[in-house]
Amino acid sequence: MNTEGPQEVWKIGDVKISRVVENVTNVPPTLLYPNASLETLSGDLEWLQPNFLDNEGNMLLSIHSFLIESKGKRIIVDTCVGNDKTVPFPQWTELKTQFLSHLADAGFPREKVDHVLCTHLHFDHVGWNTFLKDGKWIPTFPNARYLVGATEWDFWGGKEDPYGASTNEQAIQPLLDADLVDLVETNHKITEEVRLVPTPGHTPGHVSVEIESKGERAVITGDLFHHPLGFAHPSWEDTADIDGDIAHQTRVKFMKQYGDGPALILGTHFASPTSGKIVSDGDSYRFEV
Numbered sequence: 001m002n003t004e005g006p007q008e009v010w011k012i013g014d015v016k017i018s019r020v021v022e023n024v025t026n027v028p029p030t031l032l033y034p035n036a037s038l039e040t041l042s043g044d045l046e047w048l049q050p051n052f053l054d055n056e057g058n059m060l061l062s063i064h065s066f067l068i069e070s071k072g073k074r075i076i077v078d079t080c081v082g083n084d085k086t087v088p089f090p091q092w093t094e095l096k097t098q099f100l101s102h103l104a105d106a107g108f109p110r111e112k113v114d115h116v117l118c119t120h121l122h123f124d125h126v127g128w129n130t131f132l133k134d135g136k137w138i139p140t141f142p143n144a145r146y147l148v149g150a151t152e153w154d155f156w157g158g159k160e161d162p163y164g165a166s167t168n169e170q171a172i173q174p175l176l177d178a179d180l181v182d183l184v185e186t187n188h189k190i191t192e193e194v195r196l197v198p199t200p201g202h203t204p205g206h207v208s209v210e211i212e213s214k215g216e217r218a219v220i221t222g223d224l225f226h227h228p229l230g231f232a233h234p235s236w237e238d239t240a241d242i243d244g245d246i247a248h249q250t251r252v253k254f255m256k257q258y259g260d261g262p263a264l265i266l267g268t269h270f271a272s273p274t275s276g277k278i279v280s281d282g283d284s285y286r287f288e289v
């Protein structure tokens with residue numbers, strides 16, 4: 001399935017948030033959650049299907065960017081896989097999408113972006129940091145500051161990502177060479193309305209993004225929750241987490257903080273409709289769209 005293009009817009013007070021999709025795929029849930037099956041999810045199928053699980057029990061996994069307009073600034077949260085990048089997953093490698101024209105259609109031509117925030121430095125969050133031109137990786141957003149968590153860079157700097165995706169060489173080093181990177185703390189404020197929230201575990205410097213304006217609030221999860229099933233099963237191993245114990249603790253804390261509250265949750269890999277509320281369900285939680 002491929003539903004790339006501009007879709008879905010939210011208003012949080014004065015802040016506008018849009019989502020541009022690069023790619024949506026159906027993957028076996030065991031790719032990320034070894035415990036997941038139609039049997040172990042039987043109590044959750046009613047709210048997971050059809051938006052987040054298909055009939056065969058495959059997860060819908062969306063790769064998209066969130067575009068935030070706040071206080072006159074254009075902010076991109078996560079930059080997907082990118083074109084021409086070689087990654088060891090057939091559905092995401094060597095892409096040739098029209099992602100940049102979809103960004104422009106959504107009001108984000110690449111020259112007009114002010115901030116690029118990567119929630120963490122896995123390949124599917126940094127890809128469009130650069131694009132290939134005449135055999136060289138060029139910063140896609142020449143007038144932006146690229147915000148990279150200092151803790152995250154401490155961990156990844158000089159190290160290759162576990163997926164062998166040449167992330168540092170192709171998506172980070174060209175930005176450093178062009179002096180476009182600001183290393184920021186995990187509670188950094190981008191504008192008065194948009195701030196980072198430390199949510200470690202998936203990676204050491206992983207952040208979520210909180211948006212607050214005129215008494216309304218939204219939170220972008222990042223990969224703290226790869227899929228809504230994580231709300232019901234926060235302790236299940238997620239094979240992409242670097243520190244599973246810390247990720248589990250962070251998920252529980254996040255749900256205590258935002259669960260049964262007014263905050264709109266925007267999932268970084270949640271397929272459409274992508275947004276919803278965390279609601280308690282017995283001694284667990286589920287996602288209500």
Ligand SMILES: [Zn+2]
Pocket residue numbers: 122124125223269
């Ligand atoms: Zn991801």
